[in-house]
Amino acid sequence: MKENxxxxxCLLMISMATFAxxxxxxxxxxxxxxxxxxxxxxxxxxxxxxxxxxPDEDKSxxxxxxxxxxxxxxxxxxxxxxxxxxxxxxxxxxxxxENESGKFKSTVKANMALKDMKAGLVxxxxxxxxxxxxxxxxxxxxxxxxxxxxxxxxxxxxxxxxINAKDYGAAVTYYELLKKINFSGKGxxxxxxxxxxxxxxxxxxxxxRESAIQQGFYEKPRTESVPSKKxxxxxxxxxxxxxxxxxxxxxxxxxxxxxxNPDYIDAYINLAYLKLQIKKDLADEISALGTTKAEMQKYDxxxxxxxxxxxxxxxxxxxxxxxxxxxxxxxxxxxxxxxxLDMTNEYNALKAGR
Numbered sequence: 001m002k003e004n005x006x007x008x009x010c011l012l013m014i015s016m017a018t019f020a021x022x023x024x025x026x027x028x029x030x031x032x033x034x035x036x037x038x039x040x041x042x043x044x045x046x047x048x049x050x051x052x053x054x055p056d057e058d059k060s061x062x063x064x065x066x067x068x069x070x071x072x073x074x075x076x077x078x079x080x081x082x083x084x085x086x087x088x089x090x091x092x093x094x095x096x097x098e099n100e101s102g103k104f105k106s107t108v109k110a111n112m113a114l115k116d117m118k119a120g121l122v123x124x125x126x127x128x129x130x131x132x133x134x135x136x137x138x139x140x141x142x143x144x145x146x147x148x149x150x151x152x153x154x155x156x157x158x159x160x161x162x163i164n165a166k167d168y169g170a171a172v173t174y175y176e177l178l179k180k181i182n183f184s185g186k187g188x189x190x191x192x193x194x195x196x197x198x199x200x201x202x203x204x205x206x207x208x209r210e211s212a213i214q215q216g217f218y219e220k221p222r223t224e225s226v227p228s229k230k231x232x233x234x235x236x237x238x239x240x241x242x243x244x245x246x247x248x249x250x251x252x253x254x255x256x257x258x259x260x261n262p263d264y265i266d267a268y269i270n271l272a273y274l275k276l277q278i279k280k281d282l283a284d285e286i287s288a289l290g291t292t293k294a295e296m297q298k299y300d301x302x303x304x305x306x307x308x309x310x311x312x313x314x315x316x317x318x319x320x321x322x323x324x325x326x327x328x329x330x331x332x333x334x335x336x337x338x339x340x341l342d343m344t345n346e347y348n349a350l351k352a353g354r
Contacts, residue, residue, distance in 0.1 A: 022058070024046070025061060025062055028040040028069070032069050037076070038073065041069050041070065041073065056103075057103055061105075061106070063090045063091070064090075066087075067087045067090035067110060068087075070084075070086045074087055074117060075121075081121075081139040084144070088117075091113060095110065118144055121143065121144050124140055125140035125141045125161075134161045135161070135165040138159075138170060141154045142155065152185075155178055156178060156185065156229065159174035159236065163236055163239070166243075169244070175237035176237065179233065179234070185230075185232075185233075186228040186229070187226050189224045190205065190206055190223055191203070191221065191223070192209050192212060192219065192222070193219050193220040194217065195218060196217070209221055234257045235254075235257050235266060241253060242270065245281075247277070265323055269329060273333075275309055275312050278309050279309045310340060311341060317334040331354060335350055
């Protein structure tokens with residue numbers, strides 16, 4: 001008898017919890033419908049513990065609504081990158097529970113919402129970039145990449161935005177990841193003009209574009225070849241390393257760039273700059289020395305090393321001038337190097353040849 005009573009109590013508690021959970025979902029849905037997504041999210045967050053023991057169909061309803069609420073916040077630029085990730089997770093839960101229940105009530109809508117949200121976040125990343133909000137743009141682009149890793153262009157955008165944001169740690173992470181996945185960016189883009197918006201849209205294949213044209217929605221097809229971006233990726237990675245004073249990795253990466261293109265002027269100029277930065281660091285170390293015997297001995301060694309490092313920049317600058325004799329940056333820097341090393345003859349010859 002006592003067991004039956006206990007079982008009945010448990011059933012009543014579960015039933016009450018189910019009703020409470022459904023009431024909360026209705027409340028959150030009402031708030032969401034009124035455009036009060038932040039308030040709806042607060043209700044859903046408080047309700048989540050009630051969902052644990054709910055039927056799969058109720059879980060699907062809950063996570064679909066949660067995904068919609070988070071998506072709305074992301075598209076309104078409210079903590080967009082984070083809410084995009086959380087919305088994606090909620091929609092993935094919809095797929096999970098509907099697959100388990102066999103009742104695919106919201107799967108198609110969740111899929112469409114994910115595509116819509118991705119497009120919105122990509123647009124938001126571009127808007128942030130154009131507004132100079134490079135850190136926000138980078139975060140959004142990276143979140144989109146994590147959601148769809150086949151779309152590697154978003155990882156490239158995240159890396160480039162990090163460079164603009166001077167977040168060189170993130171830039172190194174993203175560019176190294178691009179190298180790891182052997183990203184080249186080389187390919188073909190298939191464009192056509194939307195008859196309604198008069199704007200060009202890209203298609204994933206010639207067949208997809210042709211289908212859209214045959215349906216009467218598009219016109220003026222155009223195909224564009226995209227060159228490899230390996231030099232851009234490695235050059236920017238080297239620059240990020242350089243800004244972080246990781247001179248060894250920066251030099252190795254610039255040398256790799258020169259393997260890809262032996263006439264890449266920016267790599268030679270930056271290698272010379274790298275050597276002169278090391279020289280500057282040594283000069284700062286020298287200026288901090290005292291006048292003890294040990295420090296004076298260290299001074300002589302560091303000063304000789306400083307001159308050797310400065311001298312090592314010369315071949316890079318000469319190489320630039322052999323490729324582009326009138327390059328002003330290389331000429332001015334080389335004149336400064338000659339002057340600092342008291343290389344008067346070389347200085348005068350270069351000066352006369354300007």
